[in-house]
């Protein structure tokens with residue numbers, strides 16, 4: 001199995017690029033952001049809880065996020081691998097993920113980070129906010145808070161997997177096809 005973490009700041013292109021990677025490598029795409037938006041759309045108790053954090057650009061608490069991820073993984077055991085988009089975002093989430101993988105006799109193959117400067121992120125997200133209907137994309141203060149949360153809480157996840165020799169960085173500026181090719185080089189390197 002290939003189990004990938006697609007990593008990077010909000011607006012770096014994770015969701016965009018994951019769509020192509022799942023097709024090419026036949027992986028199951030798990031986006032915690034999409035899972036939360038589905039719960040919010042259905043007005044479930046989990047969705048109501050997540051919304052209060054997402055609207056401010058904060059992270060949803062680890063116990064809620066980890067439980068949801070575990071349910072999704074355990075519901076889909078017969079796949080060729082996973083591409084995790086937007087998870088893990090904290091060290092406790094990384095530890096929980098490694099434990100879950102280990103329970104399944106699996107491990108994370110690689111974390112690939114999309115590297116994009118902050119000002120480009122803000123412009124991309126404000127642009128998306130014009131059409132996405134996502135309230136967390138419409139307000140520059142909330143977008144900058146998301147970037148700050150990423151810098152403080154999420155970047156340590158890169159180092160956590162670097163210590164396992166699994167982290168790689170890809171330049172996330174350029175055409176969608178060019179960036180996709182850079183990502184595929186990293187994935188093919190794992191596949192050997």
Ligand code: B4P
Pocket residue numbers: 009010011012013014015016017032033034036053054057058059060061065085086087088089093124125127128136146172173174175176179
């Ligand atoms: P996410 O849904 O993960 O959203 P995101 O970080 O904004 O990235 P996304 O993948 O959607 O965007 P992309 O970069 O592809 O998270 C939303 C919120 O959910 C979080 O703030 C948090 O509250 C909560 N949450 C999610 N996971 C959590 C977790 N594990 N723990 C706790 N809380 C969690 O694309 C952005 C835009 O850029 C698009 O418009 C795209 O078209 C454009 N773009 C992409 N590539 C481009 C390129 N090469 N050039 C120009 N534009 C490009």
